[in-house]
Amino acid sequence: MSELDHAQTTRHIRVTVNGVSYERDVLTRTHLGDFLRQELGLTGTHLGCEHGVCGACTIILDGQPIRSCLMLAVQADGAVIRTIEGLAQADGTLHPVQEAFWDKHGLQCGFCTPGMLTTLAAVLEADPTMDETAIREAISGNICRCTGYETIVDAALQAASRMRGGH
Amino acid sequence: MGARYFGAAVKRLEDPKLITGRGQYLDDIPMPGVLHVAVVRSPHAHALINAIDASMARDHAGVVAVLTAADLGEMAQKPMPMMAPAPMVKTPLTQSPLANGSVHYVGEAVALVVAESRAVAEDAAAMVMVDYDPLPAMVDLAHALKDGANLANKALQSNLAGTLKGGFGDVAGVFAKAAHVFKETLSLHRGGCHAMECRGVMARPDPAGNRIDIWSSTQSPYMVRRALALCLGMDEASVRVTAPDVGGGFGPKAVVYAEDYAIPMAARHLGRPLKWVEDRGEHFVATTQQRDQLWELEVAADAQGRMLGVRGHCLHDNGAYLPYGVVLPVTSMSSFPGPYALEALEISLDVIYTNMVPNTPVRGAGRPNTCFVLERLADRVARELGIPREDVRRRSFVQASQFPYETGMKARDGSPVSYDSGDYVQCLDLAVAKFGSDFKARQDKARAEGRYIGMGIASYVEDTGLAPYEGATIRVQPNGKVLLLTGAAAQGQGHKTVFAQIAADQLGISPQDITVEAGDTSLFPLGIGTIASRVAVTGGSSVHMAAVETRAKAIKVASQVLEAQEADLVLEGGFVKVSGTDRQVSLGQLALMLHGNFGQPLPAGIAPGLSATAFYEARQTTFANGTNLCEVEVDIETGAVKILRYVVAHDCGTLINPMLVDGQIRGGVVHGIGNALFERMIYDENGQPQTTNYGEYLLPLATEMPRIEIVHMESPSPRNPIGVKGAGEGGTIPAAACVISAIEDALSPFNARLKSHPVSPQDLVQLVDQG
Numbered sequence: 001m002s003e004l005d006h007a008q009t010t011r012h013i014r015v016t017v018n019g020v021s022y023e024r025d026v027l028t029r030t031h032l033g034d035f036l037r038q039e040l041g042l043t044g045t046h047l048g049c050e051h052g053v054c055g056a057c058t059i060i061l062d063g064q065p066i067r068s069c070l071m072l073a074v075q076a077d078g079a080v081i082r083t084i085e086g087l088a089q090a091d092g093t094l095h096p097v098q099e100a101f102w103d104k105h106g107l108q109c110g111f112c113t114p115g116m117l118t119t120l121a122a123v124l125e126a127d128p129t130m131d132e133t134a135i136r137e138a139i140s141g142n143i144c145r146c147t148g149y150e151t152i153v154d155a156a157l158q159a160a161s162r163m164r165g166g167h
Numbered sequence: 168m169g170a171r172y173f174g175a176a177v178k179r180l181e182d183p184k185l186i187t188g189r190g191q192y193l194d195d196i197p198m199p200g201v202l203h204v205a206v207v208r209s210p211h212a213h214a215l216i217n218a219i220d221a222s223m224a225r226d227h228a229g230v231v232a233v234l235t236a237a238d239l240g241e242m243a244q245k246p247m248p249m250m251a252p253a254p255m256v257k258t259p260l261t262q263s264p265l266a267n268g269s270v271h272y273v274g275e276a277v278a279l280v281v282a283e284s285r286a287v288a289e290d291a292a293a294m295v296m297v298d299y300d301p302l303p304a305m306v307d308l309a310h311a312l313k314d315g316a317n318l319a320n321k322a323l324q325s326n327l328a329g330t331l332k333g334g335f336g337d338v339a340g341v342f343a344k345a346a347h348v349f350k351e352t353l354s355l356h357r358g359g360c361h362a363m364e365c366r367g368v369m370a371r372p373d374p375a376g377n378r379i380d381i382w383s384s385t386q387s388p389y390m391v392r393r394a395l396a397l398c399l400g401m402d403e404a405s406v407r408v409t410a411p412d413v414g415g416g417f418g419p420k421a422v423v424y425a426e427d428y429a430i431p432m433a434a435r436h437l438g439r440p441l442k443w444v445e446d447r448g449e450h451f452v453a454t455t456q457q458r459d460q461l462w463e464l465e466v467a468a469d470a471q472g473r474m475l476g477v478r479g480h481c482l483h484d485n486g487a488y489l490p491y492g493v494v495l496p497v498t499s500m501s502s503f504p505g506p507y508a509l510e511a512l513e514i515s516l517d518v519i520y521t522n523m524v525p526n527t528p529v530r531g532a533g534r535p536n537t538c539f540v541l542e543r544l545a546d547r548v549a550r551e552l553g554i555p556r557e558d559v560r561r562r563s564f565v566q567a568s569q570f571p572y573e574t575g576m577k578a579r580d581g582s583p584v585s586y587d588s589g590d591y592v593q594c595l596d597l598a599v600a601k602f603g604s605d606f607k608a609r610q611d612k613a614r615a616e617g618r619y620i621g622m623g624i625a626s627y628v629e630d631t632g633l634a635p636y637e638g639a640t641i642r643v644q645p646n647g648k649v650l651l652l653t654g655a656a657a658q659g660q661g662h663k664t665v666f667a668q669i670a671a672d673q674l675g676i677s678p679q680d681i682t683v684e685a686g687d688t689s690l691f692p693l694g695i696g697t698i699a700s701r702v703a704v705t706g707g708s709s710v711h712m713a714a715v716e717t718r719a720k721a722i723k724v725a726s727q728v729l730e731a732q733e734a735d736l737v738l739e740g741g742f743v744k745v746s747g748t749d750r751q752v753s754l755g756q757l758a759l760m761l762h763g764n765f766g767q768p769l770p771a772g773i774a775p776g777l778s779a780t781a782f783y784e785a786r787q788t789t790f791a792n793g794t795n796l797c798e799v800e801v802d803i804e805t806g807a808v809k810i811l812r813y814v815v816a817h818d819c820g821t822l823i824n825p826m827l828v829d830g831q832i833r834g835g836v837v838h839g840i841g842n843a844l845f846e847r848m849i850y851d852e853n854g855q856p857q858t859t860n861y862g863e864y865l866l867p868l869a870t871e872m873p874r875i876e877i878v879h880m881e882s883p884s885p886r887n888p889i890g891v892k893g894a895g896e897g898g899t900i901p902a903a904a905c906v907i908s909a910i911e912d913a914l915s916p917f918n919a920r921l922k923s924h925p926v927s928p929q930d931l932v933q934l935v936d937q938g
Contacts, residue, residue, distance in 0.1 A: 007290065029286070043195035044188020046414070048363045049447040053861035056363055084188035098186040102178055105826050108834065109659030110185030111192065111363040111414025140870040143861070145363050145415050146659050147830060148837035149869040 013077040017042065018086030026073045033057040033068035035076075036083060044084035044114050048143070055142030058115035059083050065122040067141075084114035087121055096159040097121050106155035108146035116142050120156050128163035135160075172668040172678055173889075176826035179664045180678060181657075190412045193367035193384045194444045201369070202231055204430060204443035205288035207278040207295045208453065209270035212304035212522035212854025213319065216268055216277070216297060224280055224294040229287035232437055233295060234279045236265035239432045242398050243267075250390065250423060251492035256329040260320055260520065261488050264428035270299070271320055271487035272524050273856055274452025276425045279433050281441060304522040304854035308459050308484045311519045319487060319520040328489060328518040333500045334478075335575030336511030341476035345467035349547050353464065353540050354923040355903070357457030357529050358846030361866060362658070364414020365445035366454060368426050370434035378405045381431050384413050386421040387696030389654055392688045394423045395431055403688075410686035416658035417838070418528040419455045421698045422490050426453075451859040455527040456848055457495065459484045460536050466544040467511075472552045474563040476511035477504065477544065483518050486525040493518055495526055497579065499533030504574055505541045506591045506628045506792055507563045512575065522854040530838050531899040532699065534629060539924065542625045542904035546911065556624050556908070557599055560794070564591040564626070578788065586628065586790045588882040589818055595626060595794040597878045598816035602796040614916065619801045620811065623909025625901035626794040631819070631893025632704025632886075634785040637695060639709040641670055641717045642778035645762060647741050647755030649674060649681045654694020655706040656686025660831065660895065662702060665823045666710045669889065673714035674721075674754065675738030693782075700791070700893025703823060708783035708887040716779035721757055724777075727770060728752050728760075789884040789892040793817040795836070795901045797873075799909040803917075803935045806928025808844055808910060810873040817897055818880040821890035825879065828894045833875045835898020841867040842899075843906035843924045914938065 009028045014021065017040060024039055033050075036042045036059070045068055048056030052070040059068045060082040087095040097120045100106065107113040116139060123138045124130060130138065135156045136149070144152060184190055221233035236243045244267040249259055266277045278295055282288035305311060305319035311326040319326050342348055369382040379401070383391050385408075392408040399406070413420065426443055434441040445453065464479030483496045496516045504512050545563065549556040565572045567590040576584040606622050613620045637655040644650060651666055662685055667678035684690050695705075718738060725743035726733045735746050744751040758777040763769055798812040815832055822828050845865035849857040858864040875898075883890030903924050910931065911921045917938020919931075 007286070027286075037194075041197075042188070043192075044190070046192070046364070047194075048365075049861055051447065051860050051862075054363060054447075088187055094186070101186050102182045105179065105830050107182060107185055107659075108661070108830060109363065109413065109415040110181070110190050113185055114188055117186065136869040140868050143363065143866050143868065145361055145417065145838070145866070146834045148833035148835075148867075148875060149872050150833050150874055151830060153869065 011074045013074055015076050015079055015081055017081045018083060028072065028074050030073045031069050032071045032073045032076050035073035036068060042083050042085050046111055046114055048112065053143070055119065056112050056115040058118045058142065060118050060122045063122065065119045084117055087117060095121055096162040097124065097156065100155035100159040104151050104155035104158060106147065106152045112142060112144045116144065116152055120159065124156065124160050124163055128160045130160055132157060170672050172671045174822055175824065177664055177668055177678055177824055179661050180667055181661060181663050192364055192412045192414055193369060193382055196369065196382060196411060198369060198371065198440050198442065201440045201442050202281050202283065203285040203288050204441050205280045205285065205292040206276050206426065206443065206449065207280060207292050207297065209266065209273055209275040209277055211270060211299050211301050212273050212306070213302040214270050214299040215302065216266060216270065217300055218298040219278060220296040221278065223296070224291040227291040227294060229283040230280060230291045231283070232281040234281065234433050234436065236263060236267045239265065239429070239436055243429065243432055247425065247428060248394065249489060249492045251494045253329065253489065253492035256489060256493065258323055258328070259489060260322065261490055262425055264425045264432060272522055273854060274449065274524060276429060276453070279429060281433065281437065306521055306523060306850050306852060306854045308482050308519060308521060309461055311482065311521065312517065319522050323520060326520045328485060328520050329493060331493065331496055331500050331516040331518065333503065333576055334513035336476065338476060338478055338511040338513040341511035342465070342467045345475050346470040347468045347548070347551060348465055349551060350465045351543060351547060352922060353462040353543055354459060355536055355539050356459050356847060356925060357535065357842055358848055359451065359456040360417050360419035360454050360529060362415030362417055362420065365447060365450045366420060366424065366426070367444040368430040369440065369442040370431040371440040372435045372438060374438065376435060379431055379435060381406065381408045382411055383408060383427055384420060385410050386416040386656065386658055386698055387423065388656055388686050388688055389694035390423050390696055391427050395428065398428060407689045410656040413656065413658040416697065417530045418532065418698065420658065421696050422455055422527050448859060451864065452524060452856055455490065456524050457526050457529040458523065458848060460499070462540050464540055464544060466548060468548045472548050472554045472559045472562055474507055474509060474545065474548060474559065476509055478513040481516040483516050484521050484526065485518050486521055486523045488525040490525050491527040495528050495533050498528065499536045501576060501578065501584065502534045502537035503576060505538060506565060506626050507541065508565045508569065523850055530835065531896045534896065534900045535839060535842065535903055538625060538627045538900050539904045542908060546908055557595060560595060560626050561592050567592065585787065587884050587886050589790065589792050590882060591626065591792055594792060594816045594818050594880050597880060598794040598796050598814050601814045601816065601876060601878050606798065619803055619913045621799050621801070621909040621911065621913025623797045623799065623905040623907065623912060624794065625904035625908060627901040628790050628792045629700065629893065629897050629900055630788045631700040631791050632785055632789045633699040633701040635695065636782045636785060637702055637706035637709060638691065638693060638780060638782040639666070639706060639713045640691060640778060640780040641713040642776060643717065643754045643758040645755050645759040647753055649676065651681050651683045651710065652691045653685045653706055654691045655697055655702045657697060661827045662706065665703065665707065665827060668823060669707055669710045670714040673718045676741050680741065700895035703891045703893055704789055704887055705783055705785050707823065707889055707891055709781045711889050712781035712783055713779045716781065717777060720779065721754060721777060724757050724761065724770060724773060725752050783887065787886045789820065789886050791819040791892040791894065791897050793897055793901065795905040797905050797909050799906065799913055801910055801913045801931060806931035810840065810906065813873045814876045816878045816880065818882050819894040819897060820884045820892035821881055822879060823891060829877050831894045832877055832898040835896060836875050836902045837867045837872050839899040839902020840872065840906055843903040843926065845925060847925050
């Protein structure tokens with residue numbers, strides 16, 4: 001088979017995204033980010049570099065923050081995925097990281113924000129005791145051109161405190 | 168009336184949708200039936216195009232069309248108009264929407280492939296066979312004007328696009344009498360845009376071909392409309408341009424690009440909606456950048472270290488074309504003499520064509536360049552005379568008693584450059600106080616331990632609030648909510664919030680009751696663009712004026728309705744109230760009344776609608792200023808630089824929202840730190856870009872960035888009704904100079920002299936080894 005014949009190959013996959021089950025036939029070469037955006041219409045996941053450095057496309061897959069541009073949709077068969085659209089509760093209550101980004105001016109243009117929020121939600125849910133150094137490490141794979149990162153770090157520290165039960 | 172929201176750290180109105188994934192950036196906009204475009208780009212820095220064979224691509228399944236300049240007609244083959252015409256340029260070169268017989272940089276757009284999906288369009292783009300005849304490339308700025316240098320374009324006799332000259336005073340006399348004269352050779356590089364959202368254009372023609380809707384991820388939707396209406400021969404009312412949510416701009420998105428022309432042309436040609444979204448690989452080669460300047464300068468100083476005069480010459484690489492005219496080198500020129508009250512100045516800049524991506528302003532434009540060379544000169548004077556670096560600046564500054572201060576330079580319109588207000592010495596003193604006085608002791612102690620820490624300093628002045636205007640309309644609706652319309656689109660700055668803050672105080676309502684719509688040419692008649700730290704001054708002043716007028720109208724009409732004196736009326740909580748009584752009428756009721764009804768005349772002499780439109784006339788520039796101090800540690804074994812502290816004292820006049828100003832400063836400083844340490848767009852000798860991904864081209868990351876400690880000073884500008892000055896670039900302008908100053912100080916035991924940026928660890932190890 002030629003490369004272009006491979007481009008037409010499809011597979012059937014099932015994924016759960018933000019609590020909703022989907023079944024789709026997908027082109028095997030489609031990356032997960034394009035699948036979420038184009039097939040499921042979840043355009044909150046942004047594509048910033050499509051070579052795995054900027055982190056804008058980060059989603060939470062089976063509990064782990066991963067880059068949806070570096071994974072094929074077919075590899076996500078059977079996975080449970082959370083995207084930016086699924087961080088807030090069904091009643092609209094914001095996730096503590098979302099609330100904190102708003103409070104602390106943790107975003108300007110907002111384009112890297114979904115990847116920042118999913119990364120931080122995943123790591124802080126796993127360990128809300130993270131300090132500033134650990135938080136900076138955690139987002140070292142997310143590029144922000146607007147903020148200089150400081151207010152993002154401050155927001156993460158506020159969110160961590162709230163997730164530990166503080167205020 | 169006291170300000171309640173103006174000056175307060177109001178949380179942004181923009182954020183709720185952006186933090187929940189409901190933003191709508193260009194690629195997120197649903198568009199039924201849209202076709203996807205991939206751009207075939209030149210792989211050569213300089214070449215003639217003999218032929219284009221698109222037959223294989225056209226036959227590929229899913230491809231709808233392959234379009235070249237020849238397919239799209241005369242306007243696609245003609246050079247695009249220069250956005251800022253420059254009569255001094257003898258051979259003004261701009262590219263055509265699609266290449267017309269030749270290409271002059273790697274990445275220049277050659278053809279469009281239109282297909283059912285982006286993936287198929289990209290497959291087919293690789294099948295478009297372009298027969299190129301490569302020509303020698305011009306990439307060596309230092310040799311651009313030497314005999315035998317390759318020419319960047321066959322239309323040129325010389326790579327010199329033009330020479331800018333500026334200055335004042337008796338230069339020869341000042342240098343002759345000066346106690347000290349020092350010479351420096353300096354160079355610097357700025358890097359690219361790297362907004363996290365790349366560019367993109369979508370166009371939807373109407374079936375009759377009479378109208379076109381265009382979406383562009385741009386800072387200048389009105390410039391896109393102007394350009395396209397003129398190019399397509401259409402009424403401006405028939406060309407609607409919308410800047411949706413835009414994921415960062417930083418200057419390069421203010422340009423009207425080849426794709427801004429070619430995609431709408433192709434959409435009209437095919438009668439189908441088209442979308443092109445730049446990918447990151449394209450961004451590195453097709454979005455404008457700022458690259459190199461090479462400087463030779465001399466500074467004259469008196470015996471006490473006061474700088475008296477500067478003279479110098481610059482080679483400025485402007486890339487293959489002048490899309491923005493010579494605006495970029497002009498901003499370098501007009502940023503002299505910085506914060507310094509020089510007696511004499513003589514500067515010339517040679518603007519050079521090369522076979523690299525065209526240059527236009529990146530955050531700060533030419534200002535960080537001028538700041539860097541002036542601050543290097545100030546540090547040199549301090550070192551030679553053995554006096555503190557901050558004292559050279561204190562002694563050389565324009566003094567507080569001198570405002571308004573005419574520098575001797577001329578603005579773009581020929582008027583004298585006049586600094587409006589401030590106290591540069593006091594602002595520097597604030598930075599020094601924040602930094603603390605124990606640095607020298609800590610530096611000595613560190614050196615005794617074999618550690619090398621250094622303190623950097625840089626001061627700057629920034630011209631902000633560039634002419635001519637941004638306007639605003641305020642309209643109270645019958646439901647009492649307020650619509651605020653403006654042409655000034657945002658790319659993350661928070662215009663909606665600050666405009667709502669300004670209007671809310673006048674109207675006695677909350678910012679949440681104001682809906683701000685910006686960047687849609689169908690909603691507001693005219694606009695310029697969000698560039699050059701200009702919107703708070705121009706747009707903010709217009710919002711204020713429109714709000715004041717709307718308030719006056721509400722009071723006038725309410726005084727009739729309530730049968731009260733205007734002087735007794737106050738606006739509060741959405742009502743006009745008679746002070747000290749319970750008599751009131753809501754703004755919504757007044758708006759309903761002024762919307763009018765069948766057969767009911769409005770009150771005599773009152774125009775319909777509780778609304779007003781204002782255009783503040785930006786006749787005189789406002790000047791922000793500040794001083795930065797930072798502390799770095801250099802590992803002399805590895806050359807690694809760690810920024811330990813960064814202090815900013817900043818004066819941008821009256822603050823509208825200190826939280827948002829701090830955000831602008833922090834982001835700007837980090838951009839400048841990137842310029843000092845990381846960002847380097849490298850081309851080889853054939854004009855092939857070598858750094859086209861984020862493994863090769865480094866951007867600042869969270870792990871390397873310091874906290875930015877900010878002290879504000881507020882010297883209101885007397886030149887606009889709200890006292891504001893711009894804040895968008897003041898973070899960036901001095902930051903690279905400050906970091907370089909600190910590294911030089913850290914490595915002073917090795918007599919290291921830093922003459923360029925960015926500096927790599929390898930550069931620093933070499934300086935240590937030579938020391």
